[in-house]
Amino acid sequence: MKTRIHPALIAFSVFTFVFLIGPLIIIIGTAVSDTTFLTFPPQGFSMRWFANIFEVSAFPRTMVTSFTLAVLATTLSLMVGVPAAYALARFRIELPKFLANVFVLPILVPEIVLGFSLLKSVATGVGASIWTSLLIGHALLVLPYCVRVVGASLNSFDFSVEEAAVSLGCPRWKAFFVVVLPNIRAGVIAAFILAFITSINDVSVSIFLTGPGISTLPIQLLAHMEQFFDPTIAAVSVLLMGVTVAVMTVVEWTLGLTFLTK
Amino acid sequence: MTVSLTLAHVSAHYGSTQVLEDLSLDVGEGELVSLLGASGCGKTTTLRLVAGFLRPTAGTISLGARNITGVAAHARNIGLVFQTYALFPHLSVLDNVAFGLRQRGMGTAERHGKAHEMIERVGLTGLADRYPSNLSGGQRQRVALARALVIEPPLLMFDEPLSNLDAKLRVDMRVEIRRMQRAAGTTALYVTHDQEEAFSISDRVAIMHRGRIMQLDAPEVLYSRPANAFVADFVGFGNMIPLEVAGEDDTRVIARMAGGATLSLPKADFSVPGRNFVLAARPEGLGVSQGGAGIPATLGLRTYLGRAYQYRCTTDVGEVIANGPLSDPLEPGSNVTLVPQPDQCCLLPAETA
Amino acid sequence: MNSRLQAWLLALPATFFVVVCLGLPVLSTLATTFGEPAGPFVTYIQFFTSGFRRAVLLRTIEVAVITTAISLVVGFATAWVVARSPGRIKSILIIAAVFPLLTSVVVRSFAWMVILGKNGIINKALLALGILNEPLSMLYTEGSVIVAMVYLFVPLMILTLVGVLEGIPQDLTDAAASLGAPPSAAFRQVVLPMAVPGLIVGAVLVFTGSFTSYATPQLLGGDRQTMMGTFLYQRAMVTFDWVGASTIAAVMVVVTIATVLLMSRLARKLNPVVG
Numbered sequence: 001m002k003t004r005i006h007p008a009l010i011a012f013s014v015f016t017f018v019f020l021i022g023p024l025i026i027i028i029g030t031a032v033s034d035t036t037f038l039t040f041p042p043q044g045f046s047m048r049w050f051a052n053i054f055e056v057s058a059f060p061r062t063m064v065t066s067f068t069l070a071v072l073a074t075t076l077s078l079m080v081g082v083p084a085a086y087a088l089a090r091f092r093i094e095l096p097k098f099l100a101n102v103f104v105l106p107i108l109v110p111e112i113v114l115g116f117s118l119l120k121s122v123a124t125g126v127g128a129s130i131w132t133s134l135l136i137g138h139a140l141l142v143l144p145y146c147v148r149v150v151g152a153s154l155n156s157f158d159f160s161v162e163e164a165a166v167s168l169g170c171p172r173w174k175a176f177f178v179v180v181l182p183n184i185r186a187g188v189i190a191a192f193i194l195a196f197i198t199s200i201n202d203v204s205v206s207i208f209l210t211g212p213g214i215s216t217l218p219i220q221l222l223a224h225m226e227q228f229f230d231p232t233i234a235a236v237s238v239l240l241m242g243v244t245v246a247v248m249t250v251v252e253w254t255l256g257l258t259f260l261t262k
Numbered sequence: 263m264t265v266s267l268t269l270a271h272v273s274a275h276y277g278s279t280q281v282l283e284d285l286s287l288d289v290g291e292g293e294l295v296s297l298l299g300a301s302g303c304g305k306t307t308t309l310r311l312v313a314g315f316l317r318p319t320a321g322t323i324s325l326g327a328r329n330i331t332g333v334a335a336h337a338r339n340i341g342l343v344f345q346t347y348a349l350f351p352h353l354s355v356l357d358n359v360a361f362g363l364r365q366r367g368m369g370t371a372e373r374h375g376k377a378h379e380m381i382e383r384v385g386l387t388g389l390a391d392r393y394p395s396n397l398s399g400g401q402r403q404r405v406a407l408a409r410a411l412v413i414e415p416p417l418l419m420f421d422e423p424l425s426n427l428d429a430k431l432r433v434d435m436r437v438e439i440r441r442m443q444r445a446a447g448t449t450a451l452y453v454t455h456d457q458e459e460a461f462s463i464s465d466r467v468a469i470m471h472r473g474r475i476m477q478l479d480a481p482e483v484l485y486s487r488p489a490n491a492f493v494a495d496f497v498g499f500g501n502m503i504p505l506e507v508a509g510e511d512d513t514r515v516i517a518r519m520a521g522g523a524t525l526s527l528p529k530a531d532f533s534v535p536g537r538n539f540v541l542a543a544r545p546e547g548l549g550v551s552q553g554g555a556g557i558p559a560t561l562g563l564r565t566y567l568g569r570a571y572q573y574r575c576t577t578d579v580g581e582v583i584a585n586g587p588l589s590d591p592l593e594p595g596s597n598v599t600l601v602p603q604p605d606q607c608c609l610l611p612a613e614t615a
Numbered sequence: 616m617n618s619r620l621q622a623w624l625l626a627l628p629a630t631f632f633v634v635v636c637l638g639l640p641v642l643s644t645l646a647t648t649f650g651e652p653a654g655p656f657v658t659y660i661q662f663f664t665s666g667f668r669r670a671v672l673l674r675t676i677e678v679a680v681i682t683t684a685i686s687l688v689v690g691f692a693t694a695w696v697v698a699r700s701p702g703r704i705k706s707i708l709i710i711a712a713v714f715p716l717l718t719s720v721v722v723r724s725f726a727w728m729v730i731l732g733k734n735g736i737i738n739k740a741l742l743a744l745g746i747l748n749e750p751l752s753m754l755y756t757e758g759s760v761i762v763a764m765v766y767l768f769v770p771l772m773i774l775t776l777v778g779v780l781e782g783i784p785q786d787l788t789d790a791a792a793s794l795g796a797p798p799s800a801a802f803r804q805v806v807l808p809m810a811v812p813g814l815i816v817g818a819v820l821v822f823t824g825s826f827t828s829y830a831t832p833q834l835l836g837g838d839r840q841t842m843m844g845t846f847l848y849q850r851a852m853v854t855f856d857w858v859g860a861s862t863i864a865a866v867m868v869v870v871t872i873a874t875v876l877l878m879s880r881l882a883r884k885l886n887p888v889v890g
Contacts, residue, residue: 005695005696005699005700009692009695009696010696012692012693012696013692013693013696013697013708016689016692016693016769016773017693017708017711017712019766019769020711020712020714020715020766020769020770021711021714021715023723023726023727023729023730023766024714024715024718024722024723024726026726026729026730026736027722027725027726027729030729037734038729038732038734039734040729040736079628080628080629080632081629083625083626083628083629084625084626084628084629084630086625087621087622087623087625087626088626090622091618091619091621091622091625094618094619094622094623095622095623095626099626099630102630102633102634103629103630103633105633105637105638106633106637108871108872108875109637109641109868109871110823110826110827110844110864110867110868110871111827111829112827112829112844112847112848112864112867113641113644113827113847113864113867113868114637114640114641116644116847116851116860116861116864117637117640117641117643117644117864118636118640119851120640120643120644120647120857120861121639121640121643121644122636122640125640125643136636139632140632140633140636140637143629143632143633147629197717200719201717201718201719201720201721203720203721203829203830204827204828204829204830204844207829207848207852208848208851208852218719218720218721218830221719221721221722221725222721222830222833222834225725225834229728233725234725234729237719237721237722237725237726240718240719240722241714241718241722244714244717244718245714247717248710248713248714248717313789313793314792315789315792334792334797335789335792335793336791336792336793336794336795336796336797336798336801337795337797338793339795340793341793342789342790342793344786344789344790346784346786348784348786348787348789348790349790350787350790350791350805350809351809352805352808352809361791361794361796361804362794362795364804365794365795365796365800366795409794410793410794413794413795
């Protein structure tokens with residue numbers, strides 16, 4: 001039984017949530033409008049702008065790129081991030097203190113600075129391909145989530161359980177997979193989801209690294225907006241909101257949404 | 263200033279679950295009464311009702327002559343010591359203790375003076391500038407006590423105040439709490455699930471179960487004369503043997519148990535509460551003897567308690583636990599009789615069992 | 616194998632990745648700014664003596680500060696209500712805050728273009744009501760950038776602060792009440808001081824996020840409201856002035872790191888709870 005909330009505060013919060021959700025509803029409205037310009041409330045009802053997404057070949061192509069990139073970057077990041085998180089949690093005293101901060105650097109460095117620096121050094125400097133540059137950029141971008149979220153579940157893991165497995169004859173490397181990993185599953189899933197959504201929504205890093213023929217969906221969306229300000233943009237936006245719904249459903253299934261306030 | 267606390271016909275619900283049912287309780291001026299019971303028995307709910315964090319669905323709560331049922335928590339002037347201590351982590355020991363005085367509009371100099379005095383009284387001299395995170399469990403407990411005492415409340419309440427301390431400290435602190443409460447002469451309500459703790463510091467103890475008080479009495483009375491089977495079991499009368507009166511003469515009652523064996527109970531030691539009744543016995547209340555009159559039993563597993571051997575015994579009424587002397591260890595399988603010892607047994611009416 | 620070696624072997628790939636792919640490129644960008652033939656600080660002197668560049672920096676700081684301030688107030692009030700709502704309503708409100716947070720920044724900025732544009736919803740409504748005779752140009756103003764930025768960051772603030780407020784045990788507010796503090800005093804003397812670290816974390820996230828943002832100023836500010844992010848992009852990709860772009864990058868890094876350090880020092884000062 002909690003204290004009562006002041007009615008003025010409740011009214012204010014209602015206003016906040018209308019402010020938060022309203023614009024997204026407006027986008028849905030404009031996406032189904034049967035007009036060639038963006039308008040709300042919608043005039044008529046038509047799904048043709050959704051069909052148009054697939055007429056503009058860049059959209060389906062960049063969707064595939066964005067999805068593939070997000071999966072690859074997240075996987076790469078987890079592959080280096082999970083062992084690092086494990087080392088930090090398990091052998092805390094053996095490693096210098098600053099090491100934990102190294103993995104947070106990608107958050108501290110502004111994304112746009114990272115994007116520009118990668119363009120300068122990796123894409124132009126070393127001459128890496130667009131794909132390689134994007135993969136490096138996105139993997140760096142999501143590494144902090146991987147290390148910190150997995151690290152949080154490792155910190156609450158009782159490593160004597162791992163020692164118990166070893167004492168029962170399980171080799172060390174195997175103990176990690178059969179004992180540790182199943183117990184930090186929630187953390188790994190959470191890290192994957194956060195990393196995936198961060199990668200798929202990224203603009204600031206990708207804007208420097210995309211190039212002729214290879215682009216990501218948000219960058220393609222920006223480019224399209226400069227030339228055509230039509231309901232196709234709204235339709236793509238609705239699709240992207242669909243991705244959000246899908247991600248939230250997965251979070252709810254696996255961790256519960258309250259996870260996100262922790 | 264000291265007043266009595268009265269709860270009259272108080273009921274409380276959480277949603278559709280009834281947590282307290284028509285509970286009445288009187289705590290006299292300067293008295294310390296404990297609410298004792300397992301978790302979920304309603305003891306903490308009772309305390310939160312008195313504190314004003316919950317509202318009863320029926321009944322009244324009064325401090326002395328003042329009905330406080332509808333009074334807001336912050337206007338009740340009750341000192342409360344929390345299980346978690348609930349010290350303000352952002353305030354020093356001094357500011358924690360002075361918090362209540364500040365709410366009463368007392369000037370800085372005066373409230374710091376009073377707080378310092380109280381900090382000394384609870385034995386924390388020199389720690390006034392520390393923060394709670396830099397204190398040991400016992401020290402935090404003392405700060406919580408000082409903070410509740412310094413506002414000189416007419417009623418002090420304790421919600422399992424010692425459950426986060428280690429065993430030795432628990433004993434020291436409960437003596438301390440009792441001493442401070444006595445010295446201040448404050449009426450007190452104390453909630454705990456620890457029987458020893460409740461019995462050692464209380465004037466009276468209310469044993470609670472499912473939102474009701476099963477018995478409210480002095481510890482000595484609860485311990486030797488439980489009013490019903492629940493309380494008997496709670497205070498350690500582990501064996502319950504149903505009996506029926508089979509006959510009596512001037513000096514003794516003959517009682518028959520299931521299976522046909524009879525017991526002879528001297529009237530000088532036992533007062534039989536009805537035709538059907540229950541013999542409640544502590545393990546040490548059933549003397550193990552070879553032959554003679556008593557409850558026929560076969561000894562099972564023997565364990566060593568330090569002061570006695572304990573036996574699991576098979577009888578016609580199921581498993582019974584009895585203690586036997588160290589001088590005479592008996593082997594499992596022996597056939598013995600168990601003889602009720604009047605000072606460690608009591609008789610209860612059958613309907614309460 | 617000794618455990619120090621094991622620890623290093625496990626941490627090595629990630630460390631190597633960050634140092635080589637992030638550390639070296641960013642350091643090289645910063646180094647570029649000192650490598651001018653005319654002298655090591657020339658580009659910075661140019662940056663701070665140019666009225667236009669200074670204006671961009673000041674505008675960006677101004678937008679970030681205003682966005683942070685509004686987000687703090689709106690986020691705290693809303694988080695307070697969310698944290699105190701009963702279970703079912705609370706989950707719905709959290710979903711409503713998470714949803715925009717996880718949705719693309721481009722989508723969320725685009726929504727405000729539709730709302731604030733010349734033919735946007737606000738203009739159409741005001742014209743229809745007869746309040747206006749001709750549409751207002753709200754797009755490409757500092758105000759439109761701030762509105763969209765607040766929209767971007769309020770969910771983050773709400774979620775951060777709900778976590779903080781829920782972390783304040785109910786026992787503490789109960790204790791304050793039992794000691795005679797009415798709800799308003801309990802709020803001022805217990806809840807607010809305990810929420811300060813969370814407020815600072817939220818402020819840092821919002822300030823650095825809005826200070827370094829690109830998509831929102833690009834879409835809602837355009838060329839008229841150039842901010843540091845869009846300015847960096849222009850220099851790098853339109854005029855190909857990489858030294859100039861590197862200088863902007865260096866200024867952004869310094870401001871970001873200075874903010875983080877300053878605020879964490881402030882957090883320590885305002886929050887005397889040790890350990």
